[in-house]
Amino acid sequence: MKIVFIGGGNMATAMLGGLLQQGYAANDLYVVEPDAGKRAQLASEFGVTTLAADVPLPATDVAILAVKPQQLAEVARNQAGALAGRLVISIAAGIRMADLDRWLGGRARLVRVMPNTPALVRAGVSGAWLGPQADIADREVASRILQSVGQVVWVEQEQQIDAITAISGSxxxxxxxxxxxxxxxxxxxxxxxxxxxxxxxxxxxxxxxxxxxxxxxxxxxxxxxxxxxxxxxxxxxxxxxxxxxxxxxxxxxxxxxxxxxxxxxxxx
Known part of the structure; x- marks a missing residue:
C-alpha cells in the first residue's frame, strides 16, 4: 500500500515514524511539502520520497491531508483531480466532511480524523468518522494507519468529532x-x-x-x-x-x- 502525505508537519512526521515502525517500506511513503528544508529533513530522517507542492502527486492508494485547516480548501481544490479514486484521510482539525467533499468535486472516499498531540510519542488517541462513500475496507486501512501512532475510536455520527475534539483533541x-x-x-x-x-x-x-x-x-x-x-x-x-x-x-x-x-x- 502506497501513501502520500500532503503536508509534512508534526502529525505527518509522527505518522511516518509510526508506519515505518510497523514495517511499512520507506519507498511506499511520500510527502508533499513546500518547504525545501523540511523536505530534506524528512528524506534524511525517514528515507521517504519528498516532493515540492508544485509537482504532480505520485500514484498511491491513500492520500493523507495533513495541512493546516486554513490551507485545506485551496489544497483540496488544486488536487481534486489527482485525488480522485483514492482513499482520502483528513487530519485537518475543524473541516467538515461535506465541505471537503465539495472542494474535491464530490463523491470522494473520505475519512475525517481528529488526532491529538501524544501521537508524537505513539501514544495518541484519534477519533475517526467514515464518510458515506467509503466502505469497510477503507475503514480497516485507515485504522491500520492511525494505529501507528496510538489508539483509534470510530464514531457513528460526524458531529461526535466535535466531542472527540473536546475530550481527547484538546x-x-x-x-x-x-x-x-x-x-x-x-x-x-x-x-x-x-x-x-x-x-x-x-x-x-x-x-x-x-x-x-x-x-x-x-x-x-x-x-x-x-x-x-x-x-x-x-x-x-x-x-x-x-x-x-x-x-x-x-x-x-x-x-x-x-x-x-x-x-x-x-x-x-
Missing amino acids: GPAYVFHFMESLVAAARELGFDATTARQLAYGTFDGAIKLAMASDDEVGTLREKVTSKGGTTAAALARMNEAGVQAGIVAGAHAACARAAELADELGK
Missing part, C-alpha cells in the same frame, strides 16, 4: 494544566523545580498506569486513596469548593461548541 492541554498546577503547588511547598516536576510527572504517570491496569472505575480508585478525615479528603473538599470538576466539564462543553463554530467558519 484534552492533553487540560492534563498539562493540572500538572502545571501541581508543579506550582510543589514549588510553593518548598521543592525546587526539578523535584517538583519529578513529583508531579511521576504521580500522573503512575496514576495513569494504575488506572489502565485496574478493573475499577476511576471514581473507585479515587475513593481508595481518600481516607475519611485524611489529607486527600481535605484536598478534594477544597477542590470541590473551588469547582474544579465542574470547571473541567464546562471547559469540555465550551471546546465542543467552539469546534462546531470553527467548522462553520472554515467551511465557508
